[in-house]
Amino acid sequence: MTNTDKIILITGASSGIGAATARRLAGDGHHVVAGARRKDRLDELTRRIHADGGSAEAAELDVTDPSAMTAVVEAVLSRHGRLDVLVANAGVMLLSRLGALLVPEWDRMLDVNVRGLLHGVAAALPVFERQGSGHLVTVASVGAHEVVPTSAVYSATKFAAWAITEGLRQEARPGIRVTTVSPGVTDSELADHITDRYAQEAMRAYRAAVISADSIAAAISYAIGQPPDVDVNEIVIRPAGQRPPS
Numbered sequence: 695m696t697n698t699d700k701i702i703l704i705t706g707a708s709s710g711i712g713a714a715t716a717r718r719l720a721g722d723g724h725h726v727v728a729g730a731r732r733k734d735r736l737d738e739l740t741r742r743i744h745a746d747g748g749s750a751e752a753a754e755l756d757v758t759d760p761s762a763m764t765a766v767v768e769a770v771l772s773r774h775g776r777l778d779v780l781v782a783n784a785g786v787m788l789l790s791r792l793g794a795l796l797v798p799e800w801d802r803m804l805d806v807n808v809r810g811l812l813h814g815v816a817a818a819l820p821v822f823e824r825q826g827s828g829h830l831v832t833v834a835s836v837g838a839h840e841v842v843p844t845s846a847v848y849s850a851t852k853f854a855a856w857a858i859t860e861g862l863r864q865e866a867r868p869g870i871r872v873t874t875v876s877p878g879v880t881d882s883e884l885a886d887h888i889t890d891r892y893a894q895e896a897m898r899a900y901r902a903a904v905i906s907a908d909s910i911a912a913a914i915s916y917a918i919g920q921p922p923d924v925d926v927n928e929i930v931i932r933p934a935g936q937r938p939p940s
């Protein structure tokens with residue numbers, strides 16, 4: 695295996711950062727398995743990658759279902775014999791003040807952002823250990839480093855994602871690499887799912903200055919492209935001049 699022909703599974707690849715990362719990594723010469731729930735979007739993505747000369751396949755996947763996550767990893771192993779990188783990117787950001795008591799949305803963020811990541815670790819880590827190599831790239835957030843009004847639960851899930859990934863770094867055997875990528879405001883569908891009117895309003899000004907999902911994909915590409923003895927542990931990448939929402 696060279697540094698440009700890895701087998702890479704990306705969760706949340708149907709839009710935004712995940713889709714941009716799939717295109718970038720396929721362009722780098724890797725084989726990409728693009729996972730998410732919206733299979734039509736994944737099929738369109740893989741068509742586009744093939745048209746550009748890249749190698750990719752779509753995998754319908756709900757990361758909240760641990761058996762689905764394991765099944766996708768097993769399918770990757772049976773088709774390709776190995777899994778080199780898991781980009782754990784699937785996430786939701788349903789911002790609201792705690793007093794809005796949107797308990798089902800808190801649960802959704804915990805299910806996707808925390809349990810979904812853990813299901814990825816549970817599926818991929820045994821493979822990485824058997825291989826003696828592997829790379830977990832977790833897409834966390836600047837929300838893993840700061841809390842602002844409306845972000846308490848989202849930030850809690852991203853603090854957790856940071857902690858899980860850092861814990862794996864400390865525990866993992868040599869040969870297994872671990873990267874947390876923490877984006878600031880990035881152009882994607884992420885904020886479209888916010889239902890709380892106060893949070894929608896707060897986000898309007900905050901998200902006026904964005905960087906492209908391709909910028910995050912480039913950071914992920916950089917981490918993956920390093921030689922095997924170089925472990926890029928964390929990248930925080932924001933729009934220039936970004937400040938917390940006021």
Ligand code: NDP
Pocket residue numbers: 705706707708709710711712729730731732733735755756757758783784785786787806833834835836837876877878879880881882883884885
């Ligand atoms: P998008 O909403 O565009 O993408 C989110 C992706 O997650 C989609 O592909 C969606 O696919 C997938 N997803 C959601 N729920 C599930 C699920 N249950 N199972 C599998 N996939 C799921 O937003 P982004 O690209 O911005 O988000 C990607 C990551 O980046 C997230 O973890 C987010 O928290 C993080 N991030 C984003 C920032 C930003 O400003 N955009 C800033 C900081 C971090 P589908 O619905 O088809 O399943």
